[in-house]
Amino acid sequence: MGSENEIYRIDSERLRATLDASSEIGRFETGLKRLALTDEDKEMRDLFVSWGREAGFDVKVDAVGNIFIRREGIDPSLPPVMMGSHLDTTIRGGRYDGILGVLSGLEVLRSLEDQGIQTQRSIEVVDWSDEEGARFNTSMIGSFAFTGKLGIEEIYAKTDAAGKRFVDELERIGYRGDAPVGGRPVDSCIELHIEQGPELDEEGLDIGLVTGSYSVRGFRLAFEGETSHVGPTPMDRRRNALAAAGYMIAAVNDIGLKHAPEGGKTTCARIDVWPNLYGIVPSKAELSIDYRHPEEEKVEVMRRELEEALDYATDRARVTAKTIATWRFGDNDFDAEMVDEMRKLAPRITSRTKEMLSQAGHDAYTLAGIAPTVMIFTPCKGGITHNTAEDIDFDRTIPGVELLLNLVVSRANRSV
Amino acid sequence: MGSENEIYRIDSERLRATLDASSEIGRFETGLKRLALTDEDKEMRDLFVSWGREAGFDVKVDAVGNIFIRREGIDPSLPPVMMGSHLDTTIRGGRYDGILGVLSGLEVLRSLEDQGIQTQRSIEVVDWSDEEGARFNTSMIGSFAFTGKLGIEEIYAKTDAAGKRFVDELERIGYRGDAPVGGRPVDSCIELHIEQGPELDEEGLDIGLVTGSYSVRGFRLAFEGETSHVGPTPMDRRRNALAAAGYMIAAVNDIGLKHAPEGGKTTCARIDVWPNLYGIVPSKAELSIDYRHPEEEKVEVMRRELEEALDYATDRARVTAKTIATWRFGDNDFDAEMVDEMRKLAPRITSRTKEMLSQAGHDAYTLAGIAPTVMIFTPCKGGITHNTAEDIDFDRTIPGVELLLNLVVSRANRSV
Structure with a gap:
């Protein structure tokens, strides 16, 4: 299938203008600050919706704010092919993380429309609500x-640092839509994303063919000690929750450095301490720990090392620790058939490709649980991301977007 | 001087009632939450002022909210003897830390008045504004x-976590007084305080005669790294500010444990991290470090060890560190003559005394820079403090308060 057909092209200048327009909304230093459900997110969503409507596509918003722009296929009863990523950013984010995937998807729909290309299945581009979690x-x-x-009720009840509820903010920006959330069949999903690592950029390549993902695990610990006075309380009487967190942070980083030669990574990204005041030995600290490795069995080795480190930390600081949340992703393998199709199409667009694993978390991982899914990576300069300095070489981005277009068409037209 | 005179007594039931009334204002669990310049602080100040006025004493409030209740001496032109501590608490504080010193001082004035005892010098009891810094x-x-x-302007400009300025909150609760701040001679200062450590309680003693203080140093570090993505960013490219803080917290605790047998102590009580969000390697962390030791030369040893640890932390996490604040206290020795007078008076009240060093920070340290100063410790149960479980044995507190009364009279009547 696919490889005997012609290779379709996009309108790269239109894509550039689309990205430039996005880069003005929530501008912050050289990047973006466009947190989910803020005024900036609303402004971007409004623009995205207006682009979809102007091109004559159907636009639907579901009850958690996911936006679906759909170009109808010859047989609308067939489940659609989806391209999706996110338009929100972290607190000091870049202009392309997530955004490139959504706006490339829009460009794919527009190019199909321009060129009068009919597809059997409908094709949708999705802006997934609040991917960043920032x-x-x-x-x-x-x-x-x-x-x-x-669950929707659980999502609605979530609050930001100012105590504002997700549902109220969603309502406020006008994106509590009436489409049901999920519950409909999806043919397949393709997410194009910047690599967020330095490999493609440094090796002078244009496309990363994502064959799978790192195995990612995480957990959040709550250390519980006791407040006391930093002056008179003897060291051996203290139950210092921050000291325990400190031993753990150090060990987490050491374990990451140890496994780094094989691609292992560990991070403590967030800590919250109580009462966090001068003069008082902290009684409580919550710490989030993320660890990942290309090989699943090595993730297990890391897990055991982290457990040993936790025993040491709690003993030495005389506190207790409880795991209050865990997460794992990257265990859904991407679809072999779609990876094969990508392998066939890519060389007809560029010779500068390599196969690689995805290391970050992506909406695609979630969707892989309900439909055949695959990802395409494009280069980002120096691998810098989650940083306002995030940047791309536009010309080296086009091949990935054209692979997206051709893969979507191939998938949408494959025989039932 | 002093020891040939009679020993005066206080009205312990009145002191108990005074403490009980205080324990209702800002009640939180079994302790208090009475942060400076809040409604609770205002309510307590109002009560304290009304007690002073009802007893016929002069009440003055200065421009930063310090409250002085004064019983005039025979010669009002002589500098006064001051007893002072604080009525504010930490965020989950106890009922006695600071409070006992102020309300014991009030009881001293009331007892002098009841018993018609005239003193040469005036005597003041002071509620020092915002001692806790919480x-x-x-x-x-x-x-x-x-x-x-x-400086007053610097104090006025300080803001709390909600951005409220000190001066506005002081004005709001009605305690921006018209008395000038300082600038007048003080004969001497005596601060009675709970020990905030376990020694008196565990050794069955009633009074700690404070002969000096621990040498206390502290500094606040700002680690500066770079944000990046916790997924794809290789370990050896990261500049993780929280990892550096973690190595430092661990080392600080290890150094404290090493010097603990000789009384050394170290604490990281506060950390602030940016952006402190899931998924992002933190670019900035600020950490406060406190270290103290009974011997000043050992503090210097600890300082060198902390410096070595800081070099390791910044190297390993590839970040820079800057010291953004430093503090030291406990270097003003208490007044030898007053310590001697206390040594003479104490055995006439109780045999259960010991000499000790103060380990916490107190207003008395500051006042020791401008006038002869000394402290009296009373026991607190299990040494628990800066904790809502803080408690005292009331009967074992009375001897300390009576030492305060007799020391104040002796000092106020000594020959010019």
């Missing part, structure tokens, strides 16, 4: 809801 | 202002 402390909210991994 | 992040604000260690 405001309501849960990432991939939209795709989790769509795939039933998170 | 709201505006600077401790001992009132005594620092009185002794000229902090």
Whole structure:
């Protein structure tokens, strides 16, 4: 299938203009600050919706704010092919993380329309609501809801640092839509994303063919000690929750450095301490720990090392520790058939490709649980991301977007 | 002087009632939450002022909210003897830390009045404004202002976590007084305080005669790294500010444990991290470090060990560190003559005394810079403090308060 057909092209200048327009909304330093359900997110969503309507596509918004722009296929009863990523950013984010995937998807629909290309199946581009989790402390909210991994009531009740509820903010920006959340068949999903690592850029390549993902695990610990005075309380009487967290942070980083030669990574990204005041030995600390490795069995080795480190930390600081949340992703393998199709199409667009594993979390991982899914990576400069300095080489991005277009057409037209 | 005179007694039931009334204002679990310049602080101040006025004493409030209740001496032109501590608490504080010193001072004035005891010098009891620093992040604000260690404008501009300014909150609760801040001679200062450590309680003693203080140093570090994605960013490219803080927290605790047998102590009480969000390697962390030791030369040894640890932490996490604040206290020795007078008086009240060093920070340290100063410790159960479980044995507190009364009279009547 596919490889005997012609290779379709996109309108790269239109894509550039679309990305430039997005880069003005929530501008922050050289990047973006466009947190989910803020005024900036609303402005971007409004623009995205207007682009869809102007091109004559159907636009639907579901009850958690996921936006679906759909170009109808010859047989509308067939499940659609989806391209999706996210338009929100972290607190000091870049202009392309997530955004490139959504706006490339829009460009794919527009190119199909321009060129009068009919497809058997309908094709949708999706802006998944609040992927970053930078405001309501849960990432991939939209795709989790769509795939039933998170309940709508649970999502609605989430609050930001100012105590504002997800549902109220969704309502406020006008994106509590009336489409049902999920519950409909999906043919397949393709997410194009910047690599967020340095490999493609440094090796002078244009496309990363994502064959699978790192195995990612995480957990959040609550250390519980006791407040006391930093002056007179003898060291051997203290139950210092921050000291325990400190031993753990150090060990987490050491374990990551140890496994780094094989691609292992560990991070403590977030800590919250009580009462966090001068003069008082802290009684409570919550710490989030993320660890990942290309090989699943090595993730297990890391897990055991982290457990040993935790025993040491709690003993030495005389506190207790409880795991209050765990997460894992990257265990759904991407679809072999779609990976094969991508392998066939890519060389007809560029010779500068390589196969690689995805290391970050993506909506695609979630969707892989309900439909055949695959990802395409494009280069990002120096691998810098989640940073306002995030940047791309536009010309080296086009081949990936054209692979997306051709893969979507191939998939939408494959025989039932 | 002193020891040939009679020993005066207080009205212990009145003191108990006074403490009980205080324990209702800002009640939180079994302790108090009475942060500086809050409604609870205002309610307590109002009660304290009304007690002073009802007893016929002069009440003055200065421009940073320090409250002085004064019983006039035979020669009002002589500098007064001061008893002072604080009525504010930490965020989950106890009922006695600071409070006992102020309300014991009030009881001393009331007892002198009841018993018609005239003194040569005037005697004042002071509520020093915002000793704990739990709201505006600077401790001992009132005594620092009185002794000229902090400027009034600098204090006024300080803000709490909600962005409220000290001066506005002071005005709001009605305690921006018209008395000038400091600038007047003080004969001497005596601060009675709960020990905040376990020694008196465990050894069955009633009074700690405080002969000096631990040498206390502290500093606040700002680690500066770079945000990146916790997934794809290789370990050796990261500049993780929280990882550096973690190595430092662990080392700080290890150094404290190493010096613990000789009384050394170290604490990281506060950490602030940016952006502190899931998925992002933190670019910035600020960490406060406190270290103290009974011997000043050992503090210097600890300082060198902390410096080595800091080099390791910044190297390993590839970040920079800057010291953004430093503090030291406990270097002003208490007054030898007053310590001697206390040594003479104490055995006439109880045999259960011992000499000890103060380990916490107190307003008395600040006042020791401008006038002869001494402290009296009373037992607190299990040494628990800065904790809502803080408690005292009331009967074992009375001897300390009576030592305060007799020391004040002796000092106020000594020959010029």
